[in-house]
Amino acid sequence: MRPTTVIGFLGSTLDASKRDASRWNKWRPTIGLCMQPDLRVDRLILLHGRQHESLAGFITEDIASVSPETQVEPVLINFDDAWDFEEVYAELLDFVRDFTFEPEAEDYLVHITTGTHVAQICLFLLTEARFIPGKLLQTQPQRGKPDPTGVWNAIDLDLSRYDRIAKRFAEGSRASTSFLKGGIDTRSTAFNTMIDEIEQVATRSSAPLLLMGPTGAGKSLLAKRIYELKAERHRLAGPFVEVNCATLKGDNAMAALFGHTKGAFTGAVTERAGLLRSAHRGMLFLDEIGELGLDEQAMILRAVEDKRFLPVGSDREVESDFQLIAGTNRNLVDAAAKGEFREDLFARLNLWTFSLPGLAERREDIEPNLDYELERFALAEDTRVTFNKEARASYLAFATAPHASWNGNFRDLSASITRMATLSPDGRIDTATVEAEIDRLRALWKSSESDAGIGLLAEVLGQDQLEELDPFDRAQLGEVIATCRRNNSLSAAGRELFVSSRRRRKSTNDADRLRKYLARFDLAWADLK
Structure with missing residues (x-):
């Protein structure tokens, strides 16, 4: 059997007793856990305050008399205020970070029967977050008889081990993903996988999200559902604020986003809060964020990172704590490379990027x-x-x-x-x-x-080469490139392009046929994707 280490607080009330023979008729949790016939405690990390050092010594002696194999290690953790959650958690976090855990070599139990309620909560949180790689240990007295041993029970916080709980979590996750899909029983494996990931991010993270995809792919609707899901889980308390950045131009962009003071510019007859302040404690959805100017992008980055920004015409910063979702139909990687989009803002947005397929x-x-x-x-x-x-x-x-x-x-x-x-x-x-x-x-x-085809050809070939093409070649090549763009492989694009003629041939090699066609214009598959 692997050795077992128990970490717990000295019970300043429950462990205390008269220091005579009558104490053995009383249940004392720290003593009782070392008297369990089916629990061997090899090491006990006994946390206590400075004012309880004498009691800690007395309890150590009693443990030695009933469980000589238990090594007691008193650890002084002194709180100025044992009911101050921030102080208690910080002190315990420092303790566990300095403690040498060897989960491969020994088992750990965290005794939460003793200590203040604040200390018990903190130990629970540290164990649940795996700062302490162990199980929770509860002890209690035997009912109906004076017994110093009591009973014990261990709780493993790995919820996947509990079938009914795991089933409830799975059902909740399925309900959340169904909500994000609008209740539509979608069949696309890639899309369903993406929605599963978005559900996990939405319920666990407050970091910005970037939704990429063509116009009409559902970015705005998905952003609203992410907000509603987070609000239902009480992760957001403020409103959902949506703006299409393509409609914001010039000075109006700054004023609309960040607000302005009265008299900041001609026509500013009253103060305006701005969209970022309106989204405080809620969610801000900046659709088509790639259309914002570089100055606006810089201020958005500052607002996301520091939760602070300057309204137009003001010399005093204001605060707004919001979650950002950005949407775009542009390739922001290319835009950043061309200097049209700030690389630092893209890096901040690119933690969670999801590409919605058309x-x-x-x-x-x-x-x-x-x-x-x-x-x-x-x-x-x-x-x-x-x-x-x-x-x-x-x-x-x-x-x-x-x-x-x-x-x-x-x-x-x-x-x-x-x-x-x-x-x-x-x-x-x-x-x-x-x-x-x-x-x-x-x-x-x-x-x-027809309109999109000319733009697509100019993007792939460049304007100079486009002007050298005959109208006949423009129409044909435009259709070929558009087909390649919406398929995932050269073979798939070839099958779509040659769907009629391939039925009349005994053997087909659509990929090779398409490759040779593209080569006529010095193009390769990689150039189009």
């Missing part, structure tokens, strides 16, 4: 989101609308096909479902309605892809 990357989630959007329409319009069987199959076949680009992501899907539901006054979306909506989406995407 709808085209989560085609398996289109069907459950379709049902979710129908429920939203029913709540908003007090009218329940459903698809007939053929119409639903037709719409899903189109929506999940590789050529469905979903440029606006979930906003496109939401708008599409709303249009079809609105145009179905009898409560049933039929095939004619679906066909008309498919034509509408194709026209919408063709127009937006």
